[in-house]
Amino acid sequence: MKYNKYLNSEGKVYRKENTVYFIDITGKKTPIPVEKIYAIYCYKEVSFTSSVVILLAKYNIPIHYFGRYGNYVGTFYPKGENYSGKVIVKQSENYLNSEKRNYLAKEFVKGSILNISKNLNRYKLDYDKETYLKMLEKANRITDIMNVEAIMRNEYYGNFDKIFKNFEYEKRTRRPPENEINSLISFGNSLLYSTVISEIFNTHLTPSVSYLHEPVERRYSLALDLADVFKPIFVDRIIFNLINKKIINENHFEKDLNSCLLNDEGRKIFLTAYNERLQRTIKHRKLNRNVSYQRLLRLECYKLEKHIMGIEQYSPFVIWW
Known part of the structure; x- marks a missing residue:
């Protein structure tokens, strides 16, 4: 089974004969078995020799880069072999046709509403999902659909202070996040976004044509659409677990005047939990077999x-546990 490699310290990745190594600033050398790697995530300054990049391209291994705040910066992805002109044309048609675009945008938000409701039900917190679903049904424009998403997500985040035992959420802040909860949300969302990008590149879809989020230059907006459905499962549940079980505490953050960021140890803890989540398996109801959480994204x-x-109508994945 392939796994993700997370580089959480500065260093260099180089190739010696047919073996790839990561050497950090202390001189510690770690082999990277490329035939077993799914993707590489870089959270510090890491350089790659050209021979390594060529080898990674051969094995179709992407490299995801993140900034100081844990925000997604960009991806190196090998020359695509999965692109399909027919799919790109159809994908664009579904964007240009307002009725078709609205349908998909609503389904992504519907998935978010239902998965968020499942999360809050675990803590016996009220969440009027039926009201949001009715609002969504009546929305006729993308801006209206996004307004529904914003309202329902604000209520969701407003319940966080009832869930967490050790930290206060207060309100959603970004770039930079102003407290521990916001730091974890931003870090987790960026991580999920990059994971979804990896999965999109393994299909015939193009990541820059989206439906809920407006396609713009220099971002893979389709990954934002799909990530919204899975944030409650992949990100929020990890945060609930790490905080309420006191796996992460205030010692795992670096605080500045207007920012709060995970430190190296905090990132390591979150990445370990995230990787375990990706590898965890469930019995898929439709396929009637075990699949990993990462496979759910694909x-x-x-x-x-x-x-x-035009083969089968899309409906979002909704958790049942």
């Missing part, structure tokens, strides 16, 4: 592709 991409091609 399956969601396949579902979207089938919808775009």
Whole structure:
């Protein structure tokens, strides 16, 4: 089984014969078995020799880069072999047709509403999902659909102070996050976004044509659409667990005048929990077999592709546990 490699310290990745190594600033050398790597995530300044990049391209291994705040910066992805002109045309048609675009945008928000409701139900917190679903049904424009998403997500985040035992959430802040909870949310969301990008590149979909989020230059907006469905499962549940079980505490953050960021040890703890979540398996109801959480993301991409091609209507993944 392949796994993700997280580089959480400065260093260099180089190739010696047919073996790849990561050497950090202390001189510690760690082999990287490329045939077993799914993707590489860099959270510090890491350089790659050209021979390493060529080898990673051969194995279709992407490299994701993140900034100081844990924000996604960019991805090196090998020359694509999965692109399909027919799918790109159909994907664009679904964007240009307002009725088709609205349908997909609503389904992404619907998935968010239902998964958020599942999360809050675990803590016996009220969440009027039916009201939001009715509002969503009546929305006729993308801006209206996004307004529904913003309102329902604000209520969701407003319940966080009832869930956490050791930290206060207060309100959502970004770039930079102003407290521990916001730091974890931003870090987790960026991580999920990059993971979804990896999965999109393994399908015929193009990541820059989206439906809920407006396609713009220099971002993979389709990954934002799909990530919204899975944030409650991949990010929020990890945060709930890490905080309420006191796995992460105030010693795992660096605080400045207007910012609060995970330190190296905090990032390591979150990345370990995230990787464990990706590798965890569940019995898929439709496929009737065990699949990993990471595989769920790929399956969601396949579902979207089938919808775009007119094979099967898309509906979002909704957790049942």
